[in-house]
Amino acid sequence: MHDYIYLDRLIAQALEEDLGSGDITTSSVVPPDTMISGQFTLKKGGVVCGLAVAQRVFTFLDPDIRFTPKCKDGDRLNAGSVIAEISGCATGILSGERLALNFLQRLSGIATKTESLVSQVAGTGTMIADTRKTTPGLRVLEKYAVRMGGGRNHRMNLADGVLIKDNHIRAAGGIAAAIEAARNKAPQTLKIEVEVESIREVEEALNAGADIIMLDNMSSELMEEAVKLINGRALTEASGNMDNRDLREVANTGVDMISLGALTHSVSALDISLRFDKPKN
Numbered sequence: 001m002h003d004y005i006y007l008d009r010l011i012a013q014a015l016e017e018d019l020g021s022g023d024i025t026t027s028s029v030v031p032p033d034t035m036i037s038g039q040f041t042l043k044k045g046g047v048v049c050g051l052a053v054a055q056r057v058f059t060f061l062d063p064d065i066r067f068t069p070k071c072k073d074g075d076r077l078n079a080g081s082v083i084a085e086i087s088g089c090a091t092g093i094l095s096g097e098r099l100a101l102n103f104l105q106r107l108s109g110i111a112t113k114t115e116s117l118v119s120q121v122a123g124t125g126t127m128i129a130d131t132r133k134t135t136p137g138l139r140v141l142e143k144y145a146v147r148m149g150g151g152r153n154h155r156m157n158l159a160d161g162v163l164i165k166d167n168h169i170r171a172a173g174g175i176a177a178a179i180e181a182a183r184n185k186a187p188q189t190l191k192i193e194v195e196v197e198s199i200r201e202v203e204e205a206l207n208a209g210a211d212i213i214m215l216d217n218m219s220s221e222l223m224e225e226a227v228k229l230i231n232g233r234a235l236t237e238a239s240g241n242m243d244n245r246d247l248r249e250v251a252n253t254g255v256d257m258i259s260l261g262a263l264t265h266s267v268s269a270l271d272i273s274l275r276f277d278k279p280k281n
């Protein structure tokens with residue numbers, strides 16, 4: 001139920017933005033009782049994601065529209081593959097076409113990008129994870145797309161865990177002071193993660209009892225040294241411009257996780273089209 005409430009609120013807002021006072025083109029040129037059918041087709045191969053969201057867009061506009069997925073979220077398909085078929089009143093389909101494609105293309109792009117990066121570290125035991133660098137309002141969907149691509153989710157929001165970064169450390173008066181304050185005030189069920197930039201800071205975080213240590217913008221050599229020093233006493237996460245790094249090399253340092261904001265903040269949409277069938281005489 002919560003998922004539908006979230007989706008309906010999101011779709012209603014997006015439709016308000018896109019439709020304005022109404023779809024003047026469709027209402028002007030298409031008779032209101034026109035029935036059409038068509039197919040959603042991949043113009044480029046990739047991992048499909050967002051089918052249920054696209055379906056909800058159309059049923060939100062017209063519950064009689066039939067949207068039939070021909071695959072499932074997480075499937076990798078080649079260019080030219082039909083991922084869904086649609087039929088019903090032209091008015092609702094044309095009015096929802098752009099929004100449905102926007103969701104499908106962005107979420108499929110995220111899933112495809114994630115799958116590509118996951119494949120780079122296959123067999124190493126290192127996980128690929130997202131960050132909070134998501135499109136405002138779309139975080140739940142974008143993090144779902146990461147999972148469909150084989151990645152892991154980092155925090156969904158600021159209440160999900162303690163992540164002490166450089167500015168927190170400066171404001172708190174140091175790593176040890178920040179961790180001690182978090183232990184005293186944060187719920188005991190939450191993990192405490194600390195961002196570090198040097199071996200000295202790794203040692204300080206370990207001594208203060210950090211559960212997860214984020215190795216920020218470190219060279220592969222320094223990360224490997226840090227992982228050996230930590231020696232399983234905390235989980236390790238590599239972060240900081242990882243999209244420009246050799247992820248296999250980073251994974252081979254032994255880190256447990258690589259987090260990348262690029263999974264969601266600058267991903268390319270997967271090209272998908274909706275083409276209508278020719279009217280039958």
